[in-house]
Amino acid sequence: MIRLTGIERTFAVGDEMVHALRGVSLELAQGEYVSIMGPSGSGKSTLLNVIGLLDRPNAGTYELDGRDVTGLSDDELARVRREKMGFVFQFFHLVPRLSAEQNIELPMVLAGIAPAERRTRLDRLLTDYGLADRARHRPEQLSGGQCQRVAIARAMSMGPHVILADEPTGNLDRHTGQEVMAVLERLHQGGGTLVLVTHDPEIGSRAHRRLRMTDGAIVADEPSSQFKPGLPPESPANRPPGSRGAAA
Ligand code: ADP
Numbered sequence: 001m002i003r004l005t006g007i008e009r010t011f012a013v014g015d016e017m018v019h020a021l022r023g024v025s026l027e028l029a030q031g032e033y034v035s036i037m038g039p040s041g042s043g044k045s046t047l048l049n050v051i052g053l054l055d056r057p058n059a060g061t062y063e064l065d066g067r068d069v070t071g072l073s074d075d076e077l078a079r080v081r082r083e084k085m086g087f088v089f090q091f092f093h094l095v096p097r098l099s100a101e102q103n104i105e106l107p108m109v110l111a112g113i114a115p116a117e118r119r120t121r122l123d124r125l126l127t128d129y130g131l132a133d134r135a136r137h138r139p140e141q142l143s144g145g146q147c148q149r150v151a152i153a154r155a156m157s158m159g160p161h162v163i164l165a166d167e168p169t170g171n172l173d174r175h176t177g178q179e180v181m182a183v184l185e186r187l188h189q190g191g192g193t194l195v196l197v198t199h200d201p202e203i204g205s206r207a208h209r210r211l212r213m214t215d216g217a218i219v220a221d222e223p224s225s226q227f228k229p230g231l232p233p234e235s236p237a238n239r240p241p242g243s244r245g246a247a248a
């Protein structure tokens, strides 16, 4: 459903050209759970932004659900993005002056969803993400984990096919990070595609397919041989070798 071919992304910085992506080709099928790891500056966020239609490549083609989206106008791209993509970021990117509920509602307002339908979806999301008693709180009145749940609920409000998460646990303690991962993985269990950028090898190894980037290129693309379908990712059988957990 996602097919990138020969994607290049360069940034002009002063007199220099930074090659953030150097000819990346990648296919992602609906329902995949993929992690992207690699050193800082290797192009992970740039790739995620290209996949999520937040950024345009300088060269290459992008086919989404059988349609070439490379040549779409900004307005068309924004519409496709709203319909199909949900983003989750390390620093949540919530609007500080809006309540939890208003943050979650924002994409639906932008998409022109009628108020009654918005209310129905909001109530569902607030319940699903354990935020019903925090609906009127502003981000500064919420914990990091609650903020990330608001951000995930916002990402889910338009029923995206693809969730793109850039270091979603990077700003959370370990326990809260695990909770946020469980919430993200629910999307995948519901049939959605999950693409996760992370620095944390333990979190990266929960994915069923692991990409590694170096210097703007995908240098490894491997299925997670440890993953046992049908068992929760945190079960001992699904721990990567060498991880220090209860099973060791
Ligand atoms: P990662 O997420 O793996 O840390 P990025 O995708 O953010 O890497 O960045 C890849 C490279 O592109 C880096 O060298 C970074 O400095 C550069 N880069 C990313 N975004 C921009 C931008 N908007 N302007 C200039 N350079 C950028």
Ligand code: MG
Pocket: 044, 045, 046, 166
């Ligand atoms: Mg990054």
